[in-house]
Each structure stands twice: as structure tokens, then as C-alpha cells.
Amino acid sequence: MSSPDQPVVLTCAQPTGQLHLGNYFGAVRNWTTFLDSHACYFGIVDQHAITLPYVPAELRQSCYKTLALYIACGLEPEKCNLFLQSHVTGHTELAWILACLCPLGQLERMTQFKDKAARQEEGGAGFIGSGLLYYPVLMAADILLYNADVVPVGEDQRQHVELTRDLAMKFNATYSDTFKIPKVEIPKQAARIKSLQDPTRKMSKSDPNQGGVIYLLDEPNIVTKKIKSAVTDSGSEVRASEDKPGITNLLHIMSASTGRSIEDLEQEFAGSQYGVFKAAVADAVVEMLTPIQERYKAIADDKKYLEGVFKSGADAAQKRAFKMLSKVNRKAGFIERAR
Numbered sequence: 001m002s003s004p005d006q007p008v009v010l011t012c013a014q015p016t017g018q019l020h021l022g023n024y025f026g027a028v029r030n031w032t033t034f035l036d037s038h039a040c041y042f043g044i045v046d047q048h049a050i051t052l053p054y055v056p057a058e059l060r061q062s063c064y065k066t067l068a069l070y071i072a073c074g075l076e077p078e079k080c081n082l083f084l085q086s087h088v089t090g091h092t093e094l095a096w097i098l099a100c101l102c103p104l105g106q107l108e109r110m111t112q113f114k115d116k117a118a119r120q121e122e123g124g125a126g127f128i129g130s131g132l133l134y135y136p137v138l139m140a141a142d143i144l145l146y147n148a149d150v151v152p153v154g155e156d157q158r159q160h161v162e163l164t165r166d167l168a169m170k171f172n173a174t175y176s177d178t179f180k181i182p183k184v185e186i187p188k189q190a191a192r193i194k195s196l197q198d199p200t201r202k203m204s205k206s207d208p209n210q211g212g213v214i215y216l217l218d219e220p221n222i223v224t225k226k227i228k229s230a231v232t233d234s235g236s237e238v239r240a241s242e243d244k245p246g247i248t249n250l251l252h253i254m255s256a257s258t259g260r261s262i263e264d265l266e267q268e269f270a271g272s273q274y275g276v277f278k279a280a281v282a283d284a285v286v287e288m289l290t291p292i293q294e295r296y297k298a299i300a301d302d303k304k305y306l307e308g309v310f311k312s313g314a315d316a317a318q319k320r321a322f323k324m325l326s327k328v329n330r331k332a333g334f335i336e337r338a339r
């Protein structure tokens, strides 16, 4: 699988149980580019998922579904370690040690904490759980526990990785050199995928207008319907430009689905009606999604297989995590338990 001298890439995502085109082009597909060159650790962070109100049975189902989707998207278990955060001892232990080094004010200033806390106050659980404040510390522990070299994330997570780097430097300065300072990697790829119904906003699972969001598991007729009803712009030219956000978004989607350049597509559809272009975009997306959906259907209900993947992922992750954890515990002044 991976050799010890390969650099380590780690990234994690919450178990949402569904992925849309934005998540695929902006995140998961990019992770597959590391499979042959890096030792890959991809975590499904169920412990982060409980920082907001949730239903336990749904969380469990979402974890299986998310795993099946990742595999269907090309994260082959033979080439990477896919694991559940709660299966690996060390994430919360390291988070505690890092929390003791982390200034409270720095957590209170995190943009995501402020956003999520405001939403909790408005209508959530009626209180803000401390876990929400400590969320970025647990994330720092996820990364440092594997002494990761590279952390690919979306722009919205940059601040959290910056905090991770701060905490790594602080630990190294307080105790002694222990952690590598991980590098954040934000994919350069095609601009953000926008909502089909409002191309000024990003495609997002929390968009109240779900007609603008294409999920990887949407049936072909649904995909086609959503694309055919996508908002377009005035004029009739198929061209990417700032005053044509709807058509530009569709061009990006088609380009990402086929690997063809925007210029190439503009040339092909010069003089075509919007309707013809949209039908071609729909076909391209359906063609890209078909093998993903087929693979998903073949494994999604195979609990035994999925549990096996979780087990081997956790075994490999745990091996690396224990090494780091015992080093950290020693440096922090804890006495090693006699065996």
C-alpha cells in the first residue's frame, strides 16, 4: 500500500451521508490524486458530528453511507486508510493536551464557531455546547496525531489548519520538537461550483432551494431535470464571463465532468441554443456519475464489507496514532503505564 518514506496526507470530513457535485469536484476527487504518491489517511469524523444536535441512529447510517460514497468516488481501500475517528484512540486524548496550550480567545474568534454558535442561539439546542468551541482543537489533534505533511481542505477550513500549525509550533516550543508543521492545500481547480438555481451562491447541501444542488446519487432523470431548469442568463451565447454566472457555472460543471477545457466547450457550443447546451451538460454529468452510482449500489448494503474497510483503516491509523500519542504523553510529563 504505502511505504514509510512517503509523505503523509490526512484529511477528514463529517459523515453527511450525501455528497454533491461541489463536494466531489472541490474535495473528494482531489483526494484521489494523492493515492499513489502519499500515505493517505482519510477520516470520517463522527466525534465532530456530535458538536451540534443530532440523532444517534442517523449518525450511524450516515457513517456507512459516507464510507460507501468515498469508495464509489475512487478512494480505494487498498490504496488508502479510511477510518472512523471514534475507532482510533488518541484523537480526543491529544485534543485535551492541545486544548491546554490553546488560548481561549483564539477559539472564540474562529469564524466557523461564531457562525455555528449564532445559529444555535437562534433556534438550535438552546445552548452552545463547549464541544463546538473545542471543535478546531479536535481537528488539530486529527492532523497532528498522524504527523501529517499535507492537509487538503476547502477554503472554509483554512483558519482551522492555521490554528493547527500554531498549536504544533507551540507544543514544539513548550516541550521539544515533536510535530511537523502541516501544510494546508486548497485545491486550485475550477472555481467553486455554484447553485443551479442561484449561480451567485455556492452549491451547498444546506441550500433551502435543493433544485439547485446535484447529488452524486441523484437518478439520471433528476440530474437532467435539475440541469434543464438551471437559471441561465440573458443573451444566447454559450460563453464564460462575469456577466453570465449561470452559463459559466454550467461550463465549469461540464468541464470538470469531462476533463475538457472551457475554451474547447465554448468553441463546440458557439451558436448553439441554451437548450442544446444544457442537454449536453446533463449527459456529461450523468455519464460521469453512472460508474460512481453503480459502485455505490454494489457496496452500500454490504455492512460486512464496509465494516471490514473500517477495521483495516482503523488498524493502520491506530498503529501510527499510538506511536505519536505515546511520544506526546512522555513529553507532556505523563508516566508511561508499566506493562
Ligand code: ADP
Pocket: 013, 021, 022, 023, 024, 025, 026, 027, 153, 154, 155, 156, 191, 192, 193, 194, 202, 203, 204, 205, 206
Ligand atoms: P456544504 O456547503 O454542502 O455543507 P461542506 O462544507 O460539507 O459542504 O464541504 C465539504 C467539502 O466540499 C469542503 O472541502 C468544501 O470546500 C467542498 N465544497 C463544498 N461546496 C463546494 C462547492 N460548491 N464547490 C467546490 N467545493 C465545495
Ligand code: TRP
Pocket: 010, 011, 012, 013, 014, 045, 048, 138, 139, 142, 143, 151, 152, 153, 157, 160
Ligand atoms: N472541519 C472539517 C470540515 O468541516 C472536517 C475535519 C475534521 C477535518 N478534522 C479534520 C479536515 C482534519 C481536515 C483535517 O470540513
